[in-house]
Amino acid sequence: MTDDMQSQDSTMGLQVACDTAVSGCVFRMRTEEDDRERLLEVTREHVRERHGRDVTIEEIEDQHVETVEVPLEEQVR
Ligand SMILES: [Zn+2]
Known part of the structure; x- marks a missing residue:
């Protein structure tokens, strides 16, 4: 765990990608x-x-979820 390494310009988020398991998706x-x-429910x-x-x-959770760094500007909607 590197929780104490967070910078102020970004936050940690979760990303799931199905295409690692099924080609074409x-x-x-x-x-x-x-x-x-x-996230887990929607993916399931x-x-x-x-x-x-x-x-x-x-x-x-085991196979598809990765923790990613999300820049703050990407979070603004
Ligand atoms: Zn899929």
């Missing part, structure tokens, strides 16, 4: 760390609907 989603549960639904596979939250 470009599903990708990025959220704030607080939104982890929603995606995999079930698009790929007909039943995956567990743990499986997604």
Whole structure:
């Protein structure tokens, strides 16, 4: 863990990408760390609907979620 390494210009977020597992699928989603549960749920639904596979939250967390640095300007909507 490197929690104490956070700079002021960015924050840590979570990113999930489906295309690592299934070629041709470009599903990708990025959220704030607080939104982890929603990210996992949405990804799980995606995999079930698009790929007909039943995956567990743990499986997604394990294989597809990466922690990424999100620049502050990217968070402004
Ligand atoms: Zn997919």
